[in-house]
Amino acid sequence: MATANMLLMNPLAPAAAELAPEAPPVEVGLVKAALEGDRDGFGRLYDLYAPLVHGILLARVPRAEVDDLVQDIFLHAFKKLHTLRDSAAFGPWIAMIARNRAVDFHRRTRATVEITDDLRGSDKQQSKAAEILELIRSLPDAYRETLVLRLVEGMTGPEIAERTGLTAASVRVNLHRGMKLLRQKLGTTEGL
Amino acid sequence: MNDDYLWDKSGKPDPQIQQLEEILGTLRYQSKPLNLPRRRNYFPLLAIAATVVMALLTGGLWLQLRSNEASIPAVAIAQPTNPPINPPLSVSTNSPKKRKRVVVNREHKEALAAKQQLILALRVASEKLNTAYRRTQTPTQIKNQHKAG
Numbered sequence: 001m002a003t004a005n006m007l008l009m010n011p012l013a014p015a016a017a018e019l020a021p022e023a024p025p026v027e028v029g030l031v032k033a034a035l036e037g038d039r040d041g042f043g044r045l046y047d048l049y050a051p052l053v054h055g056i057l058l059a060r061v062p063r064a065e066v067d068d069l070v071q072d073i074f075l076h077a078f079k080k081l082h083t084l085r086d087s088a089a090f091g092p093w094i095a096m097i098a099r100n101r102a103v104d105f106h107r108r109t110r111a112t113v114e115i116t117d118d119l120r121g122s123d124k125q126q127s128k129a130a131e132i133l134e135l136i137r138s139l140p141d142a143y144r145e146t147l148v149l150r151l152v153e154g155m156t157g158p159e160i161a162e163r164t165g166l167t168a169a170s171v172r173v174n175l176h177r178g179m180k181l182l183r184q185k186l187g188t189t190e191g192l
Numbered sequence: 193m194n195d196d197y198l199w200d201k202s203g204k205p206d207p208q209i210q211q212l213e214e215i216l217g218t219l220r221y222q223s224k225p226l227n228l229p230r231r232r233n234y235f236p237l238l239a240i241a242a243t244v245v246m247a248l249l250t251g252g253l254w255l256q257l258r259s260n261e262a263s264i265p266a267v268a269i270a271q272p273t274n275p276p277i278n279p280p281l282s283v284s285t286n287s288p289k290k291r292k293r294v295v296v297n298r299e300h301k302e303a304l305a306a307k308q309q310l311i312l313a314l315r316v317a318s319e320k321l322n323t324a325y326r327r328t329q330t331p332t333q334i335k336n337q338h339k340a341g
Contacts, residue, residue, distance in 0.1 A: 039228055046226045054221035067224065074226055129218045150198070151209070152216045157199040175198050183208070 031087035034078075042081070046074050049091060052163045053098045055149040059137060060102035063130070069105065073098050092165025135185045136178075143178030146171055 026048070033041030053073055057066045077094050084093050133152070136144050149155045149164075157175055161168040196203035 042228065043226060047223070050223070050226075051221040058219065063219070070221075071224075071226065075228070078228055125215060126218055129215050132212065132216060133219060148216075151212050152219050153221060154213065154217065156201055172195075172199055176195060179198055179209070182212075 025088045027090040028087040031081065031084065031090055034081055042078055045090060049094055049163065050074070051153045051155065052091065052149065053094060055153040055155070056095055056098040056145055057102055058133070058152060059144040059148040060099070061105050063133075065105065069098075069101055073101055076101075089165060091163040095164045132186075136182060138185070139178055139181050142170075142174050143181060146174040147178040147182060150175055 027045065030041045030045045030048075034045060050070060053070050054066060057069050057073075061069060073094065077097060084090065133148075136147050136151075138144075139147065145164075146160055149160045150157070155163070157171050158168060160166070160175075161171040164171075166174075197206045198209055
């Protein structure tokens with residue numbers, strides 16, 4: 001009953017219902033179709049998982065590099081899709097590729113200075129967003145990823161758990177602790 | 193702090209989280225088309241290769257058939273030479289080379305005879321055509337002479 005009420009109140013209810021454990025995973029069919037040469041199937045996987053990959057990268061690499069890396073990761077995934085053993089684990093698999101690619105990026109480009117939106121002279125909200133993102137990036141790994149997925153990409157906790165392969169409990173804890181740390185950091189800087 | 197809103201956006205919204213969502217939402221993923229590499233189309237190459245292979249096979253088959261055809265009459269003609277009608281002296285030997293030479297000589301004579309007959313037939317046909325042409329031409333010439341006269 002509580003779940004039903006939650007679904008009624010939540011504007012993302014259809015997405016949440018789709019991600020419920022009872023529902024057949026959409027990814028399985030899409031991965032199978034993509035493996036059989038259906039490029040549209042892989043296109044749908046891209047549509048579903050691009051925000052996740054974008055969020056994971058945004059928590060780790062400079063913003064200017066994120067879009068290109070998202071494309072690179074999906075191209076890599078397209079070529080290596082046959083190595084995916086469990087089709088239902090597409091999300092955790094591509095999330096791991098994204099994290100590894102972020103590590104590779106930092107190995108290759110050691111001394112990089114991100115050109116912030118301040119330097120580019122864009123609007124105030126963009127520069128504020130860049131500042132807050134920097135604060136989130138200063139948090140421990142587990143917290144920053146879940147916070148970016150929640151606050152930037154607009155995913156809910158259950159969605160984050162489903163797509164990254166983490167347990168709902170650990171996502172909840174990461175969100176709670178990460179938000180607490182972020183509030184502390186925001187308290188030390190000027191208010192929002 | 194309202195934990196439910198942070199967790200699944202349910203319950204009473206937290207104003208600070210809402211403000212963060214609004215600000216950070218500007219960095220959200222903007223949908224872009226994925227440029228997958230084009231699949232290489234091997235069909236024209238395969239078609240060309242298949243055509244070449246087929247041509248080679250056909251050529252090989254044709255050559256083989258031709259060589260078989262050339263060898264079969266030699267044997268067929270060579271066999272009746274055992275009881276020859278006008279047996280040349282060389283036929284009595286069992287040497288394949290000599291047998292073949294005999295066959296070739298005979299074929300040559302037959303070909304010459306056929307050629308003579310063909311030339312004769314052509315001459316006859318030519319004469320007949322000339323005659324027919326003259327017959328058709330003569331009355332008109334006479335007519336024309338009459339008109340001219």
